[in-house]
Amino acid sequence: MGKHASRWLCWLALAALILVGCRLDSEKPAPKTRGKKAIRIVALGDSTTEAGWEGNATSVYPERLEAALEARGIEVEMINAGISNTTSKQAVERLDSDVRRFDPDYVIIQFGINDSWIDASLGKTEPRLTLDEYAGHLTTIIATLRADGAKPILMTANPMRWSALYGDELRDPALGFDFDDPRGINRLLDVYSERVRKIAREQDVPLVDVSKRFEAYDHTPGQSISDILLPNDDIHPSDAGHALIAEWLTEILMADITRD
Numbered sequence: 001m002g003k004h005a006s007r008w009l010c011w012l013a014l015a016a017l018i019l020v021g022c023r024l025d026s027e028k029p030a031p032k033t034r035g036k037k038a039i040r041i042v043a044l045g046d047s048t049t050e051a052g053w054e055g056n057a058t059s060v061y062p063e064r065l066e067a068a069l070e071a072r073g074i075e076v077e078m079i080n081a082g083i084s085n086t087t088s089k090q091a092v093e094r095l096d097s098d099v100r101r102f103d104p105d106y107v108i109i110q111f112g113i114n115d116s117w118i119d120a121s122l123g124k125t126e127p128r129l130t131l132d133e134y135a136g137h138l139t140t141i142i143a144t145l146r147a148d149g150a151k152p153i154l155m156t157a158n159p160m161r162w163s164a165l166y167g168d169e170l171r172d173p174a175l176g177f178d179f180d181d182p183r184g185i186n187r188l189l190d191v192y193s194e195r196v197r198k199i200a201r202e203q204d205v206p207l208v209d210v211s212k213r214f215e216a217y218d219h220t221p222g223q224s225i226s227d228i229l230l231p232n233d234d235i236h237p238s239d240a241g242h243a244l245i246a247e248w249l250t251e252i253l254m255a256d257i258t259r260d
Contacts, residue, residue, distance in 0.1 A: 038075040039257065041065070042099045044091055044141075045110040048158060048236055049082025057230065057239045062108075064246035065253075072250075074257060079104070087115045087129055088137035095144060104150050106256075108249065109141055110210070112157030112196065113235065116188040120169040127188055135195050142203050153252060154200045156193040156211040158241065160185045161225065163234040206256070208248045214241070 043049050043062040051060045066078040081098040083090075088111040099107055115129040129137070142152045160166075162185050170177045170185070178184035193211040200207035218225035226234070228241035237245065 038077045039069070039106065040077045040079070040102060040104045041106045041108065041253075042079045042081050042102060042104040043108045043110075044095075044099055045082040045108070045155075046086045046114050047082065047084035048113065049080065049108075049110060050084050051080055051082070053084055055230065055233065057237060057242050059239060059242060061237075061242045061245040061249065064242055065249050068246055068250040069253060069257075072254060074254075085114055087111060088134050088141070089115075089129055092137050092140055095141060100144070100148060103148070104145075106151045106153060106253065107141075107145050108153045108155060109138065110155035110157060111138070112189055112192045113160070116192045118170065118175060118188070120172060120175060125175065131192060131195055134192055135199060138196065138199055139203070142199070142205060151206075151256070153206045153208065153249070154196055155208045155245070155249075156196045157189060158210045158214050158229070158237055158245075159183065159225070160189065161229065161234040163232065165233060166235060206252050208245065208252065210245055210248075213244070213248065217244070 041062075043065075047053060047056070049060065049062065050056070051063065060080070060082070062078050062080045062082075066076045069076045079102055081094075083094075083098075091109070091111060112134070115134045116127045118124055118127055138154070142154075145152045161182055162179065167177075167179075167185055171179060177187055190211070193209075197207065197209065199205070214225055214228060217223050217228060228238055228244060230236045230238050
């Protein structure tokens with residue numbers, strides 16, 4: 001075979017390889033269009049967040065928030081990290097296991113009732129956590145989440161009312177609670193809620209002021225806070241209360257999601 005013929009055959013072989021390669025490429029399926037990533041939300045709180053404990057509302061705010069967002073076309077993965085009788089200190093301790101490992105987009109944070117509670121029946125005269133300890137834990141949670149790229153949302157705790165189930169151990173006059181005032185049980189909680197407002201301002205964190213909004217509901221003619229707290233409990237939100245909280249959270253999240 002001559003030199004020119006050999007070169008010609010090499011060109012033919014190369015052309016054939018190119019054609020085969022083009023044909024194989026054309027037979028590959030087109031890349032699938034990636035669907036919009038679901039927004040992952042963690043609700044971090046205590047018994048006012050946790051679902052399923054006996055006597056609680058039928059549907060708590062995380063479930064209602066998920067439904068409300070999905071009704072607006074937002075795909076949501078909701079994780080309820082509420083645990084009864086926990087404080088912000090325990091929230092910091094379980095932040096890795098209950099929140100960060102899920103790589104959330106948003107984290108709703110609500111503590112205060114247990115933090116400010118005095119275990120007088122155990123001989124205690126001071127809150128479970130000091131105000132500065134409480135604030136420090138919330139600030140730590142916010143900083144940690146932001147470093148991960150998550151967006152924190154703060155909520156004040158809902159206000160309480162005296163109940164036959166709670167509060168008798170607080171009757172010691174030395175503790176300073178006014179049992180003649182229907183709001184007397186909130187003596188310390190009000191102070192802790194005010195600190196949450198301050199943190200939200202200083203840290204530029206969205207805030208749902210459940211405390212103020214529940215009290216505003218109570219002062220609206222024809223309405224009572226007893227409508228939005230569990231009957232014979234008066235500490236935890238009822239279904240109506242959780243529905244309001246979910247509504248307020250939906251407003252904040254929709255504003256942020258649509259802005260992005």
